[in-house]
Amino acid sequence: MEKRRIADILRNGQPDETVTVEGWVRTKRELKGFAFMEVNDGSFLANLQVVINQDFPDYEALLKQLNIGAAVKVSGVLAASQGKGQRIELQPESIAIVGDSDPETYPLQKKRHSFEFLRSIGHLRSRTNTLGAVFRVRNACSNAIHHFFQDRGFLWIHTPLITTNDCEGAGELFSVTSLPLEKIPQTQAGKVDYEKDFFGKPAYLTVSGQLEAEAMALAFSNVYTFGPTFRAENSNTSRHLAEFWMVEPEMAFCDLQGNMDLAEAFLKFIFKYVLDTCPEDIEFFNKRIDKTVLKTAENIINNDFERITYTEAIALLEKSDRQFTYPVEWGLDLQSEHERYLAEELFQKPAIVTDYPVGIKAFYMRLNEDEKTVAAMDVIAPKIGEIIGGSQREERLDVLERRIQAAEMPLEELWWYRDLRRYGSVPHAGFGLGFERVVQFMTGMGNIRDVIPFPRTPLNAEF
Numbered sequence: 387m388e389k390r391r392i393a394d395i396l397r398n399g400q401p402d403e404t405v406t407v408e409g410w411v412r413t414k415r416e417l418k419g420f421a422f423m424e425v426n427d428g429s430f431l432a433n434l435q436v437v438i439n440q441d442f443p444d445y446e447a448l449l450k451q452l453n454i455g456a457a458v459k460v461s462g463v464l465a466a467s468q469g470k471g472q473r474i475e476l477q478p479e480s481i482a483i484v485g486d487s488d489p490e491t492y493p494l495q496k497k498r499h500s501f502e503f504l505r506s507i508g509h510l511r512s513r514t515n516t517l518g519a520v521f522r523v524r525n526a527c528s529n530a531i532h533h534f535f536q537d538r539g540f541l542w543i544h545t546p547l548i549t550t551n552d553c554e555g556a557g558e559l560f561s562v563t564s565l566p567l568e569k570i571p572q573t574q575a576g577k578v579d580y581e582k583d584f585f586g587k588p589a590y591l592t593v594s595g596q597l598e599a600e601a602m603a604l605a606f607s608n609v610y611t612f613g614p615t616f617r618a619e620n621s622n623t624s625r626h627l628a629e630f631w632m633v634e635p636e637m638a639f640c641d642l643q644g645n646m647d648l649a650e651a652f653l654k655f656i657f658k659y660v661l662d663t664c665p666e667d668i669e670f671f672n673k674r675i676d677k678t679v680l681k682t683a684e685n686i687i688n689n690d691f692e693r694i695t696y697t698e699a700i701a702l703l704e705k706s707d708r709q710f711t712y713p714v715e716w717g718l719d720l721q722s723e724h725e726r727y728l729a730e731e732l733f734q735k736p737a738i739v740t741d742y743p744v745g746i747k748a749f750y751m752r753l754n755e756d757e758k759t760v761a762a763m764d765v766i767a768p769k770i771g772e773i774i775g776g777s778q779r780e781e782r783l784d785v786l787e788r789r790i791q792a793a794e795m796p797l798e799e800l801w802w803y804r805d806l807r808r809y810g811s812v813p814h815a816g817f818g819l820g821f822e823r824v825v826q827f828m829t830g831m832g833n834i835r836d837v838i839p840f841p842r843t844p845l846n847a848e849f
């Protein structure tokens with residue numbers, strides 16, 4: 387008998403087809419003369435209903451074992467369902483318990499559980515409707531990303547997770563060392579003797595693959611990375627993770643304008659792709675998690691993003707009668723409350739804010755002619771705030787070296803990065819999309835910890 391995924395059966399299955407399914411019992415209901423069992427294999431939001439008649443062999447004994455959480459293999463014949471709620475159901479010919487489950491201690495019961503509770507059972511929570519839908523949408527987002535770039539001839543490159551540079555210069559680095567922590571070798575001056583360490587110098591988990599992506603873009607023209615990045619920022623917010631995935635395209639022969647155009651087309655493509663491939667999951671989020679999910683997606687797909695400069699953004703914030711917690715002043719960074727006010731209330735759609743003050747952005751961003759601002763861009767979104775950060779890069783060697791020194795970064799160690807400005811330097815640009823933030827944005831999930839299977843946050847690395 388043909389093994390089929392439940393998604394395929396619920397979408398395409400026809401009466402009288404014989405099928406085999408394997409999955410986990412979500413519910414069991416005993417009625418007079420028969421029982422309903424709902425099975426889910428993770429492929430679809432809805433469960434497959436299995437109708438077991440009381441004349442099924444060993445009916446009583448079998449029902450005792452068909453407990454919530456148990457793994458089963460069921461073969462039988464599809465039939466048009468008499469009941470409401472499903473088009474097709476399964477009439478079993480054989481049911482095997484592959485792995486049993488104790489219904490008394492199984493932590494997932496039929497009722498609704500809080501997301502906080504579900505985080506404490508990270509190894510099981512993906513068996514719930516909401517987390518199941520999240521991770522299918524997350525998968526579709528990944529697929530969309532590769533489709534988008536591959537169709538445009540971008541090369542997918544893998545940048546190192548271990549680096550010796552601090553790309554963003556924010557000092558939020560996790561150290562990587564093989565030195566014995568209980569007996570760290572020291573220099574005569576009493577400092578850590580990194581020459582004895584694995585790489586012979588301090589090394590870290592990367593905060594961004596950008597610097598290496600730039601080197602690759604100057605060979606392949608258009609490239610992208612898609613991988614994990616790490617930040618030891620001690621922020622316990624609903625939008626920060628210590629380990630998150632970032633997508634970083636980098637384009638040679640490209641300026642800020644081209645960068646903005648790509649970012650906007652990119653976000654539109656991801657939303658459209660997910661709406662097309664996961665309609666049931668998105669409908670579920672729209673109904674159960676956030677009633678604006680569908681409207682937001684359509685808004686993104688069908689409208690141009692707002693584009694304003696940082697200076698214009700500050701003027702708008704100063705004009706508003708809103709009381710912000712953080713000060714609004716030219717030269718200070720925009721806080722998430724400011725970003726959300728602009729995107730959520732003023733524009734009611736994503737906005738691209740450009741040309742930030744040089745003092746608040748990373749060393750690699752291209753200095754504008756005014757020498758006060760850099761060719762930076764942040765895409766800010768309703769509910770989320772910053773979802774993309776990017777820039778045109780400084781391609782002029784002398785300006786770059788001044789910026790590195792002003793940022794008090796080690797000029798020597800960035801020798802190879804400076805070399806790129808010496809041999810065939812071209813205007814180039816790129817950005818980083820916070821992958822979990824886009825999944826949050828798509829699904830309306832309030833907390834970033836619920837859109838990555840096993841979140842890493844301060845004091846939390848259980849699973």
Ligand code: 4AD
Nearest residue numbers: 594596626627630634773774775776816817818820
């Ligand atoms: O703005 P960021 O710091 O930009 C960079 O790292 C650049 N090197 C990217 C580039 O130009 N290639 O980070 C990019 C995005 C942010 O806009 C945000 O969406 C996400 O990464 N992000 C985080 N997501 C989850 N948890 C965190 N701690 C994050 N920090 C940044």
Ligand code: MG
Nearest residue numbers: 764772774775
């Ligand atoms: Mg940023």
